[in-house]
Amino acid sequence: MRRWTFAVLGILALAIVNSSFYALTDKGQSVRVIRVPNEGIQPQVAVDHNGIVHMIYFKGDASQGDVFYVRSKDWGATFSSPMRVNSEPGTAVAAGTIRGARIALGKNERVNVAWNGSSKSSIRGPLIPEMPSNSPYNGLPMLYTRLNDAGTAFEKERNLMKLTFGLDGGGSVAADLSGNIYVAWHGKRPGDPDGEDGRGVWIARSRNGGQDFGPESRAYKEPTGACGCCGLSIFAGTDGAVYVLYRAAKEIVHRDIYLLVSKDGGQTFTGRLIDKWNIGACPMTSMDFAQGPGFIVAAWQTEEQVYYATIDPKTLRMSDPVPAPGAGKLRKYPALAVNATGDRILVWTEGTSWGKGGSLAWQVYDREGKPSGEKGTLAGVPAWSFGAATARPEGAFTVIY
Numbered sequence: 364m365r366r367w368t369f370a371v372l373g374i375l376a377l378a379i380v381n382s383s384f385y386a387l388t389d390k391g392q393s394v395r396v397i398r399v400p401n402e403g404i405q406p407q408v409a410v411d412h413n414g415i416v417h418m419i420y421f422k423g424d425a426s427q428g429d430v431f432y433v434r435s436k437d438w439g440a441t442f443s444s445p446m447r448v449n450s451e452p453g454t455a456v457a458a459g460t461i462r463g464a465r466i467a468l469g470k471n472e473r474v475n476v477a478w479n480g481s482s483k484s485s486i487r488g489p490l491i492p493e494m495p496s497n498s499p500y501n502g503l504p505m506l507y508t509r510l511n512d513a514g515t516a517f518e519k520e521r522n523l524m525k526l527t528f529g530l531d532g533g534g535s536v537a538a539d540l541s542g543n544i545y546v547a548w549h550g551k552r553p554g555d556p557d558g559e560d561g562r563g564v565w566i567a568r569s570r571n572g573g574q575d576f577g578p579e580s581r582a583y584k585e586p587t588g589a590c591g592c593c594g595l596s597i598f599a600g601t602d603g604a605v606y607v608l609y610r611a612a613k614e615i616v617h618r619d620i621y622l623l624v625s626k627d628g629g630q631t632f633t634g635r636l637i638d639k640w641n642i643g644a645c646p647m648t649s650m651d652f653a654q655g656p657g658f659i660v661a662a663w664q665t666e667e668q669v670y671y672a673t674i675d676p677k678t679l680r681m682s683d684p685v686p687a688p689g690a691g692k693l694r695k696y697p698a699l700a701v702n703a704t705g706d707r708i709l710v711w712t713e714g715t716s717w718g719k720g721g722s723l724a725w726q727v728y729d730r731e732g733k734p735s736g737e738k739g740t741l742a743g744v745p746a747w748s749f750g751a752a753t754a755r756p757e758g759a760f761t762v763i764y
Contacts, residue, residue: 366474393759394708395723396741400433404748405463406763411472414438416753418763419448419466419476422434424748427453427483430464432474432510432517433460446617448476448508454484457747460696460715461533461594461649465705469538470572473510477536477546480504480522488524503530505548509573509631523567525578527552532647533594537605537642544569545605545629547582547597549589559612562589566607581636583623587611590618592645592705598652601660602676605629608650608661611636616643620650620663624679636686637672640665649749653707654697661709662697667712669697673732687711688726688738696749700760705730708760713740720746723764 399406403420407416410416430448435441438481448464449455455478456462464478480486480503487502494501504522511518523587524530527550531637547566547698555561565579588611589595595609607623612737626639640646659674661681668686668691687694691713698710706729716722722742727735743764751764 366614380477394727394739394762395437395439395562395759396739396762396764399763401431401445401740403431404745405460407464407466407764408751408753409466410473410753411468411469413472414756415500415673417466417474417702418442418751419464421457421463421747424453425458427455427481427718428455428457429453430455430476430478438755439763446516448517449506450517451485452480454463454506454520455479456481457594457610459647460747460749461592461647463533465535467536467538467544467599468541469544470540473506473572475509475515475536475538475544475573476517477505477507477534479530479533480506480556486520488522488530489526491528493638499731502528503545505530505534507536507546507576513565523525523576523579524548524550527563527565527579531591532589535597537594537597537599539599539603541603542570542572544573544574544576544601545597545626547595547607549595549609559591560586560588560614562591562612563587564589564595564607564609564623566629582607582632583621585634587621587751588613590645590648592647593618594649595665596650596652599674601654603628605632605659606652606659606674607632608635608652608663611704616641618642618646620665622661622674622681637681638663638665639700641706649696651697651699653701653702655707656703656705656706661701662699662709664695664697667691667693669709670671671697671699671707671709682732685722685728685732686732691724693721694724698749698751700752700754702754702760703756704758706735706758708752708754710752710762712744712749715746718746719722720744720748723750723762725750725752725762727760730750
């Protein structure tokens with residue numbers, strides 16, 4: 364076993380133990396950094412009320428691979444044997460980094476998973492009228508499944524796109540403890556304007572824990588468009604409110620971040636622009652949310668920087684965006700976790716590009732939003748991957764990549 368311990372500037376203490384990386388903030392909070400088990404990529408995590416970490420990850424061909432599920436009862440020191448999520452092999456996608464699976468815990472801690480189906484999927488959605496009907500990329504589905512009642516396997520996946528077509532950038536899933544499940548994606552319906560200007564955010568809702576879903580409806584009526592190959596994120600707060608972050612696409616160059624909020628169980632949403640970016644191309648970006656004690660944290664990318672801001676669920680007032688510290692190259696794929704006292708960690712990647720890995724980076728902030736300790740970095744993020752984070756009961760954090 365290799366073990367090293369040393370200090371940097373008297374503030375940041377580091378150690379490597381059995382392939383784990385540790386850091387200490389100036390408040391003594393540890394940040395443990397671990398690899399996804401089984402050489403997986405694209406980790407997504409959720410923690411239940413018993414402290415069990417539920418994780419999904421991707422493995423296989425980047426265009427036609429599989430999603431696996433594991434859980435840990437010791438905060439990532441060990442994981443269960445992997446369970447394949449998709450019943451039909453090869454029906455998940457990692458290429459592009461933002462089309463992968465997302466996880467949410469619902470009523471009775473049931474695991475819910477949604478992902479963009481691959482061209483190999485035998486389950487199809489509505490066809491794009493302008494594309495040849497026999498193209499393997501026409502009718503790509505937005506797939507959903509949940510863990511069965513016994514917790515021994517996942518149910519056969521279902522396509523939730525009934526009215527819309529043109530799935531591209533990654534979808535997302537959210538759940539609450541009352542049995543509501545929300546699956547979101549962006550797409551089009553017949554008669555919508557051409558191009559990305561005609562795209563919009565669509566949400567399918569289940570009121571019985573994922574047993575069945577109603578047809579999707581458009582979340583926001585304003586014609587903002589949606590950035591075709593960017594992901595989005597949907598989140599259910601502990602107060603029942605539903606939040607969505609997505610990137611618009613108006614007149615090709617206006618690719619701004621919008622926040623949508625629903626106070627009526629995802630039936631209607633209000634929206635507002637929170638960050639602008641003029642770029643005449645799709646930047647392939649993602650977003651994230653996390654629940655804090657009395658607030659929500661949201662994260663996104665603008666240009667080559669990642670930001671986070673806090674949202675007051677009562678007033679919907681949003682703090683000024685906080686950028687990741689220092690200078691970095693191609694900062695992307697932000698992820699968040701918040702501990703019980705309100706401290707939060709922002710995780711992101713640096714230097715990744717199409718088919719190329721990069722470095723992992725993170726920063727811990729206190730409840731007031733002030734940095735706690737130095738920014739952490741670690742090389743070795745695989746191609747098509749990113750980091751995820753959890754907050755441990757004692758206030759420390761685990762980062763998985």
